[in-house]
Amino acid sequence: MPSTMGSTSRDDLSRAGGARTETASGTTDETYADGTVRLLDEKGVRHPDPGLDRWLTDVDAGTDEARAALLALYEEMVVARRIDAEATALQRQGELALWPPLQGQEAAQVGSAAALRGDDFVFSSYREHAVARKRGVSPVDLLRVWRGVTASGWDPYAVNMATPQVIIGAQALHGVGYALGIQADVERGVVVPGEDGSAAVVAYVGDGAMSQGDVNEAFVFAATWQVPLVLFCQNNQWAISEPVTLQSGVPLVRRASGFGVPGVRVDGNDVLAVLAVTREALHRARTGGGPTFVEAVTYRMGPHTTADDPTRYRDASELDVWAERDPIARLASYLRAGGQLTDDDEARVRAAADAVAAELRAGVVAIEDPPPLSVFDHVYAEEHPTVRAERAEHEAYLAGFADTTIDTTTGTTSGEGADR
Structure with missing residues (x-):
């Protein structure tokens, strides 16, 4: 890995974090072990890192523009959670056939999506609703496929993001293929790279997908051809009812080195760390440095989908541990401590989130069934x-x-x- 991801700074961040604890389910919580990158701890305290801070100058500057950028990240996460809650309610009320909640994973999605350029392309699984919204997908279009009225939901080329992939891990290979296309266009002179290099691809997978053949094949092809790809894993601890420790005895990030791909493990509930890590990985991809694997360690607070009952396999005390690491509360604490989030700001954000939810409900209910x-x-x-x-x-x-x-x-x- 480049020196900006050096082990010294990661160890310092790790020590600033937390102790190893045993969860009620019997799994071992090592969120801040194994060099996990973290810039905001659970209390919202900012821990500097010279290597990563250089990727956050726009939010660290202390200017009005920086405050606006931080508030935008906060609002994106709040709105994403509100959309998720409304979609869950719509499913329970019979307006949707199914819904895969994202609660708890807002920082991993918003932070990584905020690092993308307009010409980058995204391939996702079925849970990246916050990423899709950040790319410009309307809330109603997010829900069309879950209402069963379309096989898709939006025009992929209008927002440079493919529609959700339900087949576990398949999107990793799609991402490699698109990245190969970008690479070929640059080599043939069809596309001239910008000041910061060529476009890049981010393919999102979950921890369960790491045991799929498609993802491992994607690693092989990405490493062989050194494509401009960031393979971004949201390790939310549970692949439906299977804990991540059952499929991997070591942190998932260690698998990347076996394929010759640089890997970084980041606290997925820390939006600033996710933003910095993804920006660095994308820069490497755009400038000929090849692929990067990012393991964002986060947690799925709700069910796998609305057809799932997590109380059958997950102890409630585990939720209590992760509730203390809530990504939205963490950023709010940081902003409030610096005088960058006022009561008026919070009221405005809540009102904006409620307005989006109301628009979403009205739009979904008004969707007509296709012939x-x-x-x-x-x-x-x-x-x-x-x-x-x-x-x-x-x-x-x-x-x-x-x-x-x-x-x-x-x-x-x-x-x-x-x-x-």
């Missing part, structure tokens, strides 16, 4: 005989209901079979 036969549209770029046959079969099925009328031009139906 039943539209499920066969856009499966392939050109008409495909198998899809054509399947469409005809389903059309015949719907027509079998006596009072069903089908508009073969639009694919819309009416009558008893319309809802089938």
Whole structure:
């Protein structure tokens, strides 16, 4: 690793952090062990690091602009949590089929997304709602796929972010492929790199994906071709009901070195550390330094999805430990201590979050169901005989209901079979 990620500064941050404790589930909490990078501790106290602080000059300057940048990070996290709470409520009320909550992971997502340039491209799993919002995806578009009205949710090229990938770990290979494309364009002169180098790719995975073949293959290809990629793992401690310690006896970051990829372990509940680490990794990627693996150690405070009951496998006392490390409260404490977050600021942020939630609810409830036969549209770029046959079969099925009328031009139906 470059000297800016030296072990001395990481050890200092580790000592500023916390002790090793045993959780009720029997897993070992080593959040601040093994050289984990941290700049804000649980109390919101800022610990300087010469190597990483150089990536935070815009938020450390003490100017009005720096205060605005810090408040923007705080607001992004608060709004992300409010969207998450509203989406969970919408699912419980029958407006969504499913929802994967992100509560507890706001700093890992907002901090890393804030490091991205507009021309960078993102590949995510199904939980990176805060990243998507930071890239410009509207709250309603975040929820379309979870309402079951579309196979996607937004135009990937409008925001330079692919739509969510549900197949665990597949997006890591997608990210490598896109990064290879960037590399090829630069080499052929199709794209001229900017002042800070070429565009780069961030592929987000969870700790459970680290045991998937796709992710390990992505490591191999990324290392072999030295592509401009940051593989960003949000280690939220649980892969559905399986603790991370069951799949790995060592911190996940150590796996990167086996592939010849630099790795850094960061406190994923510290938005400033995440921002600095991601900025450095992206700079390395853009300027020919190849891929980096980031393990952001965080925690999933809610269920894996709204179909999950974490009380069946997770002790409540574990939540108490992680509640003390809440990423939003941590940044708020830091800002308040420096006089950068007032009561008026907090009221404004809460009002903004509530407004987004209200807009989200109204937009989701107003979404109209698509015509039943539209499920066969856009499966392939050109008409495909198998899809054509399947469409005809389903059309015949719907027509079998006596009072069903089908508009073969639009694919819309009416009558008893319309809802089938």
